Amino acid sequence: MTEKYYIDLFEKFLCNQATDEEIGLLRSIIRSDRNIQQLLEDKLVASSTTMDDNTKRKIFGEIRKQIHSNKKTLSISHQKVLQWVAIFVLPIVSAFSVYLLTQNTDSSKNPTIITAQNGEKAEVTLPDGSLVWINSGSSLTYEADFNHKKRSVYLEGEAYFEVAKDEKRPFIVKTQSMDVQAIGTAFNVRSYNSEQQISTILLEGKIKVNVAEKETLLGVNQRATFDKYSKVLSTDNVDADNFVEWKKGNIYFNNQTFNDIALTLSRIYNVDIQFASEELRPMRFSGTLGSSGIKNALDILTLTSPMYYDVKDTTIILHHKKTVK
Incomplete structure (x- = not known):
């Protein structure tokens, strides 16, 4: 998801326009993504001072309710966050994140x-x-x-x-x-x-x-x-x-840049690929790479393009052939 999507969901929540589905989706992603609290805070804290008093009272009303209703069940880390929020009125977003994380919900309704x-x-x-x-x-x-x-x-x-x-x-x-x-x-x-x-x-x-x-x-x-x-x-x-050749384990590229191809191969084979020659990145390739593994895919690219590669530790490094002396 993009940062804008998170912010849009948060704004809809503040305006009482978020559906139960949207709130549930945001809650589940916050639970599974440790970076999202920091993301929301970084992106929205600058605008939090412009929030109206009703919005602030709504968010912190939820925080106060959670502090009183969950004293025995909150983890130490959540208690610290709540204390931090209670001491510093802003950022609003941290309060919202804690509210979503500490809400008592029926686990059967989780996405x-x-x-x-x-x-x-x-x-x-x-x-x-x-x-x-x-x-x-x-x-x-x-x-x-x-x-x-x-x-x-x-x-x-x-x-x-x-x-x-x-x-x-x-x-x-x-x-x-x-x-x-x-x-x-x-x-x-x-x-x-x-x-x-x-x-x-x-x-x-x-x-x-x-x-x-x-x-x-x-x-x-x-x-x-x-x-x-x-x-x-x-x-x-x-x-x-x-x-949809990827369903069979094959990889189809349609006039895609080597930069995009490297990202795709990294994702599919869970490997680290780096460029030693930046001029390779914008070059393009069309074709299907079979399902025989990362070495086979790189060998095909080597035969059909001005590229060669070597492996250093666990990293694959891509070179442009004309740089060979």
């Missing part, structure tokens, strides 16, 4: 988070029968009420979906900037924080893409791409099957 670490993949069947393949370095989150009134999941990374058909309850994949809605279809969504673009590609059926207050419909073998920097949404025709 489900499925994570595929770098070097791993995961397959999951959702409660509605939809099938999801989760690529390396990705996570999928859904609330306890999934498949009741709605079917929404949050994706960070890449996943392929085969959605169970249900015309009354559209299936929605939410990412940091793009929402993809389907009724019964198969599609791929890619939304890594480290990448400049978010994309979705349709293999079967139809999907509706919502991003930056724009909406577009995709047909089979069409791709929608949103550039996070320029805020431009574009569509094109592709061979969709190529883009």
Whole structure:
């Protein structure tokens, strides 16, 4: 998720506009991400002095309530945070984080988070029968009420979906900037924080893409791409099957830079890749690398590009061939 997404959720909470799903999602991510409290604090403390008195009273009312109701159950670390907040009126965000972390909630209502670490993949069947393949370095989150009134999941990374058909309850994949809605279809969504673009590609059926207050419909073998920097949404025709080769262990690159390729290989094989020659980064490659491991992938790149590599300890270093003396 982006910092802006966290801030937007926090602001909606302060304005009493956040849904139970959004509050639950933010709470679960705060629990699982040790950096988020610092992130929220760093980004919002500067604006906290402009918060109105009602907002401040709301947040600190919750903190005071938690101090009194959870004296016996709070951990020492949480007690220290609460004491810190009580002494210093600001930042507001720390109070909010503690409030979410210490809330008494029914564990059965906690969201489900499925994570595929770098070097791993995961397959999951959702409660509605939809099938999801989760690529390396990705996570999928859904609330306890999934498949009741709605079917929404949050994706960070890449996943392929085969959605169970249900015309009354559209299936929605939410990412940091793009929402993809389907009724019964198969599609791929890619939304890594480290990448400049978010994309979705349709293999079967139809999907509706919502991003930056724009909406577009995709047909089979069409791709929608949103550039996070320029805020431009574009569509094109592709061979969709190529883009889900990762399900079979293969890696397909479509005119991608070596910088992006290095990031992808690092994520898939859980290795550290560095550039000794910066001129390699913008060079591009198209093709499919097989499932025979990182050495095979690098050997193919060496044969088809002006690149060679060596291994130093546990780090792979990429060089440009013309730098060889």
